Amino acid sequence: MKKFIAILLVSASQFIVAQYPKDYFRSPLDIPINLSGTFGELRPNHFHSGLDIRTNNQEGLPVYAAADGIIVRIKVSTFGYGKALYIAHPNGYTTVYGHLQKFSDKIEAYVKAEQYRQKSFEVELYPSTLKVTQSEIIALSGNSGGSGGPHLHFEFRDTASEKIINPMAFGMNKLIKDTYAPIVSSIMVYPVNDSTYVNKGNVPVSLSLQKQVDGTFLASKVFANGKIGFAINSVDLSTNSYNKNGIYKVATYVNGSPNFGYEFDTFAFDESKHINYFIDFNRYKKLKQRFQKLFKKEYYPLSIVNHNTKDGILDIKSGSNYTYKIEVFDFHGNKTVVNIPISFENAPANKLITTSNANYYIKAKSDYNFEFEKTAVYLPVNALYENAYLNISEKDGVLDIDNNYEAIQNGLTVSLDISHLSEEDQKKAFVANVYGLKLDYNSSFRKGTKVSAKIKSFGKFKVGIDNVPPRIYNPNFIEGSNISKLSTLSVSISDALSGIDSYNAYLNGEWILMEYDYKTKKLVHNLKDGKVIPGKNEIKIVVTDELDNVTTFTSNFIY
Template identity: 30%
Template sequence: MTNKIMWRGIGALLLMLLLLSSNVCAQTDTLLYPLKNVPLLSGNFGELRATHLHSGLDFKTGGREGLPVICVKDGVVARVKVSATGYGNALYLEHEGGITTVYGHLSRFVPRIAKVVRNIQYNKESFEVDENMSGYELRFRAGDTIAYSGNTGSSGGPHLHFEVRDTKSERALNPLRFLSVKDQTGPSVRGVYVYPISNEGVRNATRRVEVKNTGNRVFRGGKVGVPAGMVGIGIQSDDYMKDSWNKLGVYDLSVSANGQEVFKMTMNELSFDETFLVNELKDFHHYRENRLVYLTFGNYQEQLLSVRNQNGGFIPVEKDSVVDVTVDLSDINGNRSSIMFQLWGKSPSRELVLTDEEKLLMNHQNDSLKQGIYTLWLEADALSYPIVCKPEVSSRLRDSVETIEVFSTGKQIYPLMKNARLVVGGKFPEKSVICLLEKSNRFAALKTRWTKEGLEAFPRVLGEYTVRQDTIAPVVLYTGRAGQKIRFKMVDDLSGISSYRVEVNGKWCLFTYDAKNRLLEGNINEPVFVKGKNRLVLKVEDAVKNIATFETDIYKK
């Protein structure tokens, strides 16, 4: 009898475990695809971008706009955001189970949502809105169409941006924990980089290690000589899925030294507070040259939810010793690649010697650079690691005619985890702005304000700066009518367009703005238009309050 009771208990326990496991599977497989077509990705979760870690999936739409976007699970519209940049037209839906889904770059909303948004825009007299929609009870069932795909905001081409977030924490979750895509290909391996680290923490000259595929996606790099001391590893890799040419990010990446794991990255969730840490995980300078190199070491990587490491991921290499390094990479479907090579310790690097003009900036302490009228302050932990800089002020021929004064922090641009404070002392003409000097001597105006000390801005990189005066108002080009559409182009050559307002017959009129294409567009069927002649007045203001006004008559039949 006792054995029967025991076996019944074991059977009940096994049944309960089976039910629990099936519930877990159901919880991770409860979402529909947000598009009806075969899911192909042009971007995946955790992918390294210029200024952030990608927080969702980018679904291809075949270069088309207007595809129906599907509610992936029963839910209610919690938020609507309309912007000329970022996600453009975006919807946020809350669902049972504690998740929120986000749909970005939409061309338009379904009428039930569009009517509410339009009323908000007219009440606030603003095209751009960011509205809590919890009071509107806009409920949708799984499979309902909620919007149509597009190319609004900062999108680089037609696609659908889709996210899954934890509603309570607002952390982004990897949507491929709730959806699946066909993928039989492991991450590619382009090469390995080694970063010898000086005693001061400065990264010395980086060396690229060629690797060879020896079969079954196992890559070998042989023995690599490095100065004895601490060494960091960078992996040049990306991922692909079947039938898509787009480079995707790696899901899982680990590094072991002599069998001990020193770095582990798994892209399951992200916090939007981590945005400033993206350059802890990628080589900033290689990225600017279109090479995607994952850094498996860093002084601040432990602040990333997706990463854990030992001693910052740095590998100690003693003189005349050999360290076996193994790197494992995989996508979320379990397709794997691996890299094997050795680090051989040679003589240590010579001590760091600075010239009179150079300065060592330490990452963990406050510091400043001063040259002439320029002073740049750095907070502690603004730098990822110590750097050697050489601040100077020089005159430079920008083109065949103009000479400009440039304040440079050194030969290379370095990203910052905290904004620096840059002050240019003295008196300047009205509407002067501090500019970052970019490639080909292009000016990128920084948000500038006047203080008792002079001009002040807060750059996010160490680079080259100059001061320009913006006295030219934005240029407004009326490109005419196309059917029911009325279109303008708005261009500003320096500080950038900060606001615009369209009035028809003295009343505010809704016009949509596409910042990337500089396109302002309205519809003659807006209620402020009447039959016959309509007086349209467009005012455009840039960041230093130069104003352009354009007036014309629009006739409606």
């Protein structure tokens, strides 16, 4: 019966993948496909939603439409996917192409016309008449937006629901050579509650691993009583890539019976924020190690888990022995197996009772408002995933919220008194994260004599003031010079604190398009736009930061 259930669960997973068309879509690039990122890969504050395809560390490769369709969305953004295209296909799926350098001529002309009409580099457009055919060149690959290096982000979505789907399920796995099994580098075992002991302690324990002659791994034996759970630190490699990518699927068994599992086939965008609950967030913040938890508690906001299995929590009973097996897969079926022997052990006679020095106990299902002399913090219902102890205090106008790295589900609202500031400084005040002598900006709003911000991480907060305007520097032309041999006009822009909010350029009094790349801090105007006139031209660039500090640059040149 146990074997039948295990086969049934594997078959159900295979059925989900099998429902997608395998030969409908082509590769978006004409080069061998090597990956720098996989679907569901663990990233800061989110799961990766597609494949990152390496472009040999270069930009400008032709990007092809994966199938016939209509371009339904075009987004140009300083951050995120940068320049991105969304193509809806008649079979009910949408493909997404991100971090592009530029669009094809017909798309570029449409986008640029809209940018000039809206007088904005950043645009989000929803055309309905831009049709493409399979293998049509739609763009050139690039490094735009929040990209860390040249590559193509390639993504699949269900058009109706907008749920993200693993591109491998559409046959993209056939384009990638992968004979390497996932790597499980370490395993943690956790006491799930205060009455559980693991290896005579009530704290997480790291297990050692030894490779066996059959290729599986044997972990050091666990001695426990009460309820325990496990987590793995695991990555996957592919044959022609050195990147440490995300795994596809995990299945666990207790004495041969299915216990817990998940697979990255599909998820909704609003689930991505829950990654900090999926991992051991405390360990990640301290050691930058992402351990994926193989158990869930009562509240679990992720659909990737196999709901036909149990919760992953083992209740270790007196007189019993257990074998806990972990199977880790990549999409090509390569598998790594770890076996963990577990035995019951009585709790130590002198129990070490861990006490908290925190001054507040926060229940996740309640809301709280803490007010101090000059600061306040509001925690809404479900601000946290679980009940937790928090240290909340104020000293010298600094609000300190510290709880040893608890993951936040919904943002907290921090409010700070600014009545002591001049009226002018109040307009420039914001809620700042305090890191020693360094202040980091939080998008803030004022109401009366308070400034507030919604925050998503604990720390120290105080009033910051930004009255320093942005910088405009390093123009690629000299005042009064002849620029006839240039193809672009460019300047660098930066802001020391609150960050760039807007930038506008005017040539002879008329708005012109300048593209902004925050990574290089460059604003660039393409002279092919045809906005310069023969003879003398005047350019004016106006840059504003988030707190309305303004800098203006004016210069003349000859063309």
